[in-house]
Amino acid sequence: MRGLPFTKFSPVGLDVGSHSFKAVQLVKSLRKWEVASSVSLPRLTPGAPLAVAELRRLKEVLDRRGFAGSDIVVAVPSASLLTAILELPARAPGLPMEQIASDEFARVHKHAAAQLTMSAWELPAPARASKATYMLAVGAVSAELESHIDLIEAENFNVLAMEEPYSASARGCLYAAGPASGLTAVIDLGWDAATLAIVSGNTVIYTRKLGEAGLARLLAAAVEAAGGEAEIVEREIWGVGFSGPSQADFENAEVLDVLESHVAGMLREISQAFGYAAHQYPELALSRVILIGGGAAIPQIAQRFQSQLNVPVSVAACPDQRTPASMISALGLALSQEVAR
Numbered sequence: 001m002r003g004l005p006f007t008k009f010s011p012v013g014l015d016v017g018s019h020s021f022k023a024v025q026l027v028k029s030l031r032k033w034e035v036a037s038s039v040s041l042p043r044l045t046p047g048a049p050l051a052v053a054e055l056r057r058l059k060e061v062l063d064r065r066g067f068a069g070s071d072i073v074v075a076v077p078s079a080s081l082l083t084a085i086l087e088l089p090a091r092a093p094g095l096p097m098e099q100i101a102s103d104e105f106a107r108v109h110k111h112a113a114a115q116l117t118m119s120a121w122e123l124p125a126p127a128r129a130s131k132a133t134y135m136l137a138v139g140a141v142s143a144e145l146e147s148h149i150d151l152i153e154a155e156n157f158n159v160l161a162m163e164e165p166y167s168a169s170a171r172g173c174l175y176a177a178g179p180a181s182g183l184t185a186v187i188d189l190g191w192d193a194a195t196l197a198i199v200s201g202n203t204v205i206y207t208r209k210l211g212e213a214g215l216a217r218l219l220a221a222a223v224e225a226a227g228g229e230a231e232i233v234e235r236e237i238w239g240v241g242f243s244g245p246s247q248a249d250f251e252n253a254e255v256l257d258v259l260e261s262h263v264a265g266m267l268r269e270i271s272q273a274f275g276y277a278a279h280q281y282p283e284l285a286l287s288r289v290i291l292i293g294g295g296a297a298i299p300q301i302a303q304r305f306q307s308q309l310n311v312p313v314s315v316a317a318c319p320d321q322r323t324p325a326s327m328i329s330a331l332g333l334a335l336s337q338e339v340a341r
Helices: 052-064 098-109 141-151 165-177 215-226 230-239 253-280 301-311 325-340
Strands: 014-015 018-031 030-044 070-074 082-088 116-122 134-142 158-163 181-191 194-200 203-209 286-292 313-315
Touching: 014 165, 014 325, 018 052, 018 325, 030 052, 030 325, 052 141, 070 141, 070 325, 082 098, 082 116, 098 116, 098 134, 098 158, 116 141, 134 141, 134 230, 141 158, 158 181, 158 325, 165 181, 165 194, 165 203, 165 286, 165 325, 181 253, 194 253, 203 253, 215 230, 215 253, 230 253, 253 286, 253 301, 286 301, 301 313
Parallel strands: 014 070, 070 158, 181 286, 286 313
Antiparallel strands: 014 018, 018 030, 082 134, 116 134, 181 194, 194 203
16 A cells, blocks of 8 residues: 655745744745745834734644644754854864864953854865864854744743844855855845855855944934835835836935935945955855845846945845745755754
């Protein structure tokens, strides 16, 4: 007798943003992971601390949308995230590199090592490096992580793991766009902040927070400049963007001016980061830029980035058409447990 097919679901990848929740779950079909369910749920009070009422509402939505089980993987909250590139002694037999990395990370962030949760991985040796070992370290104050997990698990979620968002975003992009021959730059145009991660293969080798480049600041500046209502200005930014103002669709030239200025500021920082990467790793050429996050939905923004950066720029998207660029980090979180096995 033929047995019934066994359906295997991934944990739910949950990206808790300040503007919305993004959740993705995958199912294994023919030895391949495919998106089974996805949802983006606006926060009740954007920018406010995470609250029990919102988590309860999220759980009800996930249940209605057919998400299976209560296992989730969440990102380390951006407000808690600590990062550092560490220059450590050369590896040698018997040298406790993990402990040395932990102590140096704590020193950089002025905490006791016992107060922090940290992970670190070795970076390719820079072209002009000494015999030192270079590592990228990410972490957070343990008490902050535990408080975050306790709040989520109180609403019947089971947090299997927390992961820093840079690796999750990179993993989601590699799933959506496939591998690259050179370096990949992942730019997350988020609500509170924009971030950059440079990836070699499947390893994040550089991270940077892009100043005051969050979408919330863009919208506030555009509303002030245009003197209009936030809802109308938001519709102009995400409805028209860089595709060209028209009499019918884009009456406020001030909005376009603010958008141009906002992106120009980001591009200056991104160009500096690319210059740093080229100096450190001249043998690793940047082959592409992938945009994710809510800002990636602004019309023609990829073309604007590409014209200034002189490298192919695209907006991340999965073939299933249900996982837009804003959900790529949640997708990467959903895949994290499978990659770790």
